[in-house]
Amino acid sequence: MQQGPYFGDFGGRYVPESLIAALDELAEAYELAKLDPTFTEELAHLHATYTGRPSIITEVPRFAEHAGGARIILKREDLNHTGSHKINNVLGQALLARRIGKTRLIAETGAGQHGVATATAAALFGMECIVYMGEVDTQRQALNVARMRLLGAEVIPVTTGSRTLKDAINEALRDWVANVDNTHYLLGTVAGPHPFPQMVRDFHKIIGEEAREQVLALTGALPDAVIACVGGGSNAIGIFHAFLDDDGVELIGCEAAGRGIDTPEHAATLTLGRPGVLHGARSYMLQDADGQTMESHSISAGLDYPGVGPEHSWLKDLGRATYRPITDDAAMAALRLLSQTEGIIPAIETAHGLAGAMEVGRELGPNATLLINLSGRGDKDMQTAAEYFGLLDGSA
């Protein structure tokens, strides 16, 4: 298993020197914590008594009728406390931050799920919490802004650049450079400089470890494909990892194609990007000929990011995982379909994985079994969905 700082040609630490001491401290503390039974037990205890782990799996036959009749099983990370997979990583890093004596947590957030999870952990551990969120995202995920504030966090709208996730990460990095003494940057995905890609992955790989056992127990066999949406890539790497050595299992990431990959408005980093350096790591990214980061677009704030974690770039180049673009419209159709066939309302991010599974199911046919990471629930997206589908009285 690749441990970083590099994943093949990807990864590394492309950050100002001022941050290196903190990254070294974090990497060292993490290596020690990993081997320390008190740390692993503390995290396991929190997951059992607070997160609600293990999360269940749910088979969805009525939805599967629309996916070529393949057998479809959902890993229910939406049922975790705070409503998404993000809490797995947040509790791990918050415990670690406490160990190294940091009293202030900062985070970036796109959809707000990572911000909510971080604000939750800060409340639980009695830490100060600042969340940077692009101004555009504070509007489309207003409910999550209110949740974070209710939890006691300060939410700072970011008004620079594209005013989305990318710029929120820039602001969080600037804060961290200035306050590194007492502050831990609780990065929310498998991107950023080493040790984040490796550490965040490790905190999420419990998703795949549980799911692999659960699917084997249910079906007696491994799934033919494991599918997840990819923003920075944390829920995808979390469910992929337990299956990396299972050669017969296809790993499929679904990234946001926005209004279409033949338009400039997409976030299909692995499909259309090329390797470069963004936010501290070398990885695929959307950029112009001069290496300026391009603005991404997705209806889902959590996938609206022009970069991706370095391990995904590596898995793509190795051919071990494949990545496909899913449009806003396809994702929204899948969101409504799962809601109406199974009574489960997924996050819009997650719906990209569901739409991908509908394609894959049709390609592989009725004998296939697909495991999908249901990374989050859709409550936060009601405003967007209501506008998109015209669900409110008086709306179109």
Place this chain on the structure above:
Amino acid sequence: MTSQVNAVFDERREHGLLVGYLPLGFPTVDASVDAAVALVENGVDILEMGLPYSDPVMDGLVIQRATNTALEAGFRLAQTFDAVAAIRARVDAPVLVMTYFNPVLQYGVEKFSQELEDAGGAGLITPDLIPDEASEWLHAANAHDLDRVFLAAPSSSPERLESSTKNSRGFVYAVSTMGITGARTDVDSAARGLVERLRSAGAENIGVGLGISTPQQVSEVLEYADAAIVGSALITALADGGPSAVATLARELSAGKH
């Protein structure tokens, strides 16, 4: 192997040097060239021309706004080399390009280095590239006889200060404070300690930057460092009062030299 920057340090060390930062393309490419020339004509010893970049994580609002303006006005990376050559044709001061790494990587590290050498540029300052990740750039810098300025921070370990020192040529950029660029009322006392630690690590030429904006601060920094680096204050002057204001501020700041 001759370093343009080393030569200037050798000649003027006893007075201390003033290093001035301006972004290329702000408010236009021609105006940034004129402003750079005005800096040198008014006492700036070494120029640092910033390459506008979409995600400048080391920079505060003043530099962010200026580089954003340059990008929105259509600044393209290839204009860097003509601009450097134009400055060099008019004044005799080393021109370092301050750039985040991705633009260099995408242009091609070797091609960028070749064209910078051809334009008469002195080298690069790389705020998000640490020596550990810089093997391709170090190789090209050697091949093209370019200076490379790495950063050192108050948080850097002794081993890391040694690495910054060993891998830098020209000077070592001592970050005065744990933070990003922008004028501050006080230069952090951390700067003095960092410069002392860099001296023990063997650094000969040390420039202190971040937060310096007045002649008093320049003078204070030059008591222990070899160069004082001023950026945001010059940009604010340029934005508010044009080339004449930047010239005036440069003249005032250079009065802080000893």
